[in-house]
Amino acid sequence: MLVIGGLGTACAVNTTGGGSASGNAKTGGTTKTVPRFIGMGLQSAQDAAQKQGFYSLKSHDSLGRDRHQILDRDWKVCSQNVKAGTTASTATRLDFGAVKVDETCPAKDRSAPAKAHGTMPNFKGESVNTARHALDSGTSVTVNDASGKGRYVLIESNWQVCSQKPPAGTKLSGQPVEFAAVKFGESCP
Template structure:
């Protein structure tokens, strides 16, 4: 005959349940309803389930002290002040004619950048608001500047004195310092 161990499991479960009940009695948990706590809670009976609540019990031989009712004070809600006139909402871009779809483009006039240091030229263009600056190798070798201060501007497109949108592409033909412009 084979044993399944179910009897041992049932015994362990009974021992655990007995230990829990014994701990509750030793710690002062009572199954008696507590009307005083229900009254102090303003009608809420504070029970867990239907017929019991947690309350301290006096040690054996001593008389339990009556709980002292605690008055519950509620303040009236604070008055909410509302201004007589609400502030006007901020206008939307559609109302003002501003916003990225409605803004007039920023216009800049290009100075003469020929024979100037590429780093200085790029800083000047960015300060003017230009945001599409392209460099090309003026010799046609396809080199790209890694350090702008080592290159100089040979020509620019659009030419000097032209007024362009800041978002228009500005192309600078450059050579390394010490090289001649073609």
């Protein structure tokens, strides 16, 4: 596709013979009213957004567990980053907070913990997956089953941190990190 622009407008010319579209160069596209997606299945919300001309779509785990929405039909929308009824450019990225269909939406959308910058955060209650991603990529991480059952922690987004070494507030200087964890829905010992 070839894009030709000039003084506030842009015209995208499809060089494959499929036509052209025009819009505002500042907003990157035409403007539309953003529908309400909350309560819809994630796949249905994505389809509806695209039908309205919104193609820059993203989704995240509303529970803050950093799970990936592999089968969008298995997830439902709990939040959206652009309020329904707002007029926005169709180039605007829409981000849907979602949980699995059989889960309850949280009262407040939780994002994954921020990156650890020199100090060990308190990861208790967070998913092992989000804790690992918050640490420097070179950090050695060991995860053990805190229940005493000796289970392997394979899908880290399904496990919550019960304890950590080093403790929260410790200066991080490349030392290994250890987590003791149980599956979500289980109580920490």
